[in-house]
Amino acid sequence: MIPHAPLNDALELASEWPQLLAQAQRLAHSFALGGHGRRRAGAGDIFWQFRPAQAGDSLRAIDWRRSARADDQFVRENEWQAAQSVQFWVDTSASMYFASEGSSKHFRAAMLALAVGVLLSDAGEKIGSSDGLLPAKPGRAQIPALAQVFSRISDDDFGTPQTDDLKPHSLAVFVSDFFGDFAKLERAVTSAADQQIAGALLMVLDPQEVNFPFAGRTLFESMSGGLRYESQKADGLRAKYRSALQDRQAALASLAQSVGWQFQCHTTDQPASAGLMWLYQALEYRR
Template identity: 50%
Template sequence: MLAATVMLGEHGRRRAGLGDEFWQYRPAHQGDSARMIDWRRSARSDSHFVREREWQAAQSVTLWVDPARSMGFTGDKSRAPKADRAKLLALALAVLLLRGGERVGIAGMAQPRSGRAQMLRLAARLSGDAAVEEYGAPVTDGMVSHGRAVFLSDFLGDLTAVEAGLGRASDRGVRGALIQVLDPAEEEFPFDGRTIFESMGGTLRYETQKAGDLRTRYLAKLAERKDRLSSLARAVGWHFTTHHTGHPAQSALLWAYAALQGGR
């Protein structure tokens, strides 16, 4: 399994508190009681030091995996569709987080919970059929205030829906990451000559005799979309990246895990 190939330490849940394990020494502050002073450590310097113990606070992480028709695209039969890669990344990330003691859920489908049984629930929820919509809009139902979230999508639909979803999450104090999952064909636009472009749901169709003439404009529009997504994410303290289905999934998994740590 993908998560088993990634060797990671404990997720960054450590804070000073009333735990049992030693965490760090810090200089004593005004208001610290004498019983908090570590006199043995303080004897080695001219200052007083407090011995802090660790408090581990499990956080809630909500995943949204775009179920729209557009995610079913693949530019090559040897590559899995975008939806399969997004689900793989979501499940692998959930495994890592659950192993670290976090609570993980799926927006609008499964409330964040911890434990092995939750992994089975998440896998079952993600195994459903594609939605009827051509392009997805982020769902924020079930997000826990001041928790974390990850949105996985191609983000090729209306970006006002993405902006609205980020706004709702931000209003709850939720930080997280956007992972744009694209097929290499969508990134490179390797089309030329007579080509018929049709959406996965069949509602959009465009035919051209000179597809190659569209490449420059298409790539410029795609770059603009990525810049817009990056700006929307930064505006609310989120992270953004693009992952291609032709690349190994491990790199995106590591990025997502690190992004959640950085969002604390």
């Protein structure tokens, strides 16, 4: 049988949220941002940079004092300061509570989402959930509230992003193992993209789900216990399983690319900082 933490253990997560929040905040604060935030030109009062004047720039945009010190004309740009809305969906379905060792996929997914939420909140952005339970707002009070949303346990074997309450022209972050119905995921992502929503898909897997180390007689059972399959020679399934996983990852990457989103796979034996760096940079690219 595949080793896993019983689903009932998920009911004890409420007592672990203080630890989750602490880890997410520690991870966020250890992340070297450098030039973070909304470092692009736009409406604002904070000076950002001078750039050479281009065709189409009005005479009013020219900074004549800076231009007088050179042969070229320069435009003064201020930093864009309009707050962006970023809405999260972290899969809380049964499959996310699998853990061959250490933390479950759900714990890692929630920690990464919360950590990037801390960084975004510190940068002045609005954060919330995609399901409408937590409307996107600025302020650090959103972090523990977001953690409570992530703690809502689903009875489903696999999850599908909820997009009905996504705000047009915002950013979306979907974190899951994405083992569910691909057609439902595709509809959710394309629906979001149709509302001019950019985003990122972060696939979180357990190392056993990548390596498939099973051999001999093995009973495979879903986390809810609703799906069971027994094999007398599990190692004979390895090549077919790995091919299916690669096909799913390729489909996810293709879906993301087709709507201008970002996709990455992260395993729970990798440093959490690697997942956070990718996720933050994926969002920074779109902000």
